[in-house]
Amino acid sequence: MARVVLAMSGGVDSSTAAGLLLEAGHEVVGLFMRHGIESSCRLPQEGTLPIAKKQGCCSAADAADARAVAQRLKIPFYALNFEEEFGTIVEYFVDTYLAGRTPNPCIVCNNDLKFGKLFEYADSIGAEYVATGHYARIVSENGEPALCCGRDAAKDQSYVLFGIRRERLSRIMLPVGDYTKAEIRARAEQLGLRVADKPDSQEICFVPDQDHARVIREARPGRNTAGEIVTTDGEVVGRHDGYERFTIGQRKGLGIAFGEPRYVVRIEPETRRVVVGTRNELACRGLTAVHANWLIDPPTEPIECAVKIRYRSRAVAAVVEPLDETRFHVRFAEPCHGVAPGQAAVCYRENRVLGGGWIDSTEPA
Template sequence: MSGGVDSSVAAYLLLQAGHEVIGVFMRHGEKSPAACHLETPSASRASLPVISRLDHKQGCCTAADAEDARRVSDRLGMPFYALDLNEEFGRIMDYFVAEYARGRTPNPCVQCNNWLKFGKLFDYADSVDARYVATGHYARLAQLADGPALLRGVDASKDQSYVLAGIGRQLLPRMLLPVGGFQKAEIRQMAERIGLRVAQKKDSQEICFVTQGRYDEFVKRRLGDEDRSGEIVTTDGSVVGEHAGIDGFTIGQRKGLGVALGKPAFVVRIEPDTRRVVLGERADLDRTELTAEKANWLVDLPSEVPLRCLAQIRYNAPATPATLELGTEGRFRVVFDTPAQGVTPGQAVVCYAEAEPDRVLGGGWIE
């Protein structure tokens, strides 16, 4: 339970279905810049300080979110526990910083699902003899002829199947995704109807452990004072500026480049060895194919022949027709029918079945 409307209504739906539900909140240990105070002096609440304000909806793991999750659990009459996953979140932070330092763009939310929500939480579930782990993700599960399947959520604008594609196939039978069959508006209406104060709470938009400033500032604080500066160049090699670190850039970026070329410019390549950021035109972002590593497949795929699929290269990007070719040692190749823009090393590529476009085949990490 994140303290948001989706996981809160998910808990309600599970209770309505007759499940015995335990609410669990993941604490990451990063302190918010906002001032904190205790809502009550009771010992039971002393470990959950309430954040008085934030300049924006930070993430899903602040102390205020923990308090919201506790209130919902109390309202629904179910037990609630806040798990201290500081050490485990440290692994995600280390990954986040290391990827940016390598000139790649990390996706910590996908890794959080892989390592924590459908990783460590299964360990906790086992410790309390719980059969399932459930979340408020907008995706669905179905039992098909060839086994359990992960499907897109009914609400296309909120679908989160992309960020769940890295979950181990063996865990699908023990997952529950109660809100995936609803529209977001229906979930908010349901929360209003049953009297949950989080009914109109904003969705989380930021990475939960970057509690202040920008991502590059977080990376800088974690890396220290080492020199990461370099040149900003155009595709013809002309030097047009300097930067303080490649961790401040991502493929496809247009704003905040620190240079003015008199025409739109985009980050088309990041070179970690030379520490150069290469700018070009929009057309320079076109890619006809990509390679990926660390594949995770949720279905049995034929390894001897290419497979038609729909490939999605970012959370908010459409899935486009492509051909999937399996390699060795967890690597694969995706060839697009039409060039894709903004193929970004470090991001996940998720493949969906061409004949069943809602069904997740699996995916991996773009090289």
């Protein structure tokens, strides 16, 4: 029916997506994105590496899994070198943490690579569509494509896709979005895919050991980020090895003891201080977001919707007021906790993603 470029990570979701696209009659071209950070070795052939113990998206073992799936399904498979582009994402990751903010590199990767560079590749080979294994859906609403939540609420990934350019929605396929995770694993078994029981990834692809502070140290050797832990009243209650190890709302790993829980409420890169406070002091009544991307006609008046401020957080009722073409203000209907500058604020109406932006500043409750 149509030629489709599929981003293959070597995991069960994108692998099963290939099978679903084939069953629908499409011509599928599998594409693996190499980031060159962990290994610059040549892409392994099937059988030269054991199945990856963790589902990732860029390692040599994941490349072997993706190639094996492509051979099983008899689809063409290519690996493209995105080392330079991934390097830019790592720089963003490092710089954001050093600015006292919490980055979301997966959103940047989706915007710039999966739904950016892959479209350039698709155009170069005459492919009509780009597909991924994300748990989200593209549905038609009033005759236009809309980005919506996946059927499996526990796995929904629509939050990390808010930055897709609106005009590209009509050329995107998300085959697994209509299934639950259990159903996808069952389909993978039926297709005879060796990744059917491969565990889900829980880490950032270029931080496989989940030690993001190590990545920052290696990128900025000699940078002193150690400092004091203080209360909102300015009382010094401890010291830390680096403020990049903390995020707003964090409770565990502070190394301090109080009669009641304390949370990170502010990070001050200029003084290298991490400020802690009570849950009430963590509460936020609003935020300002920048670099807005709308998947509907950009609002010109305040709108009522629900806003998510982290990938796994629940959406909170709010009023979103546009400030200009690239900025908007969010006023929560109830105090929101753990709102971290650097993360995304994504707007929903029921299951549809309206758009979103990057949290720039917050307002205490």
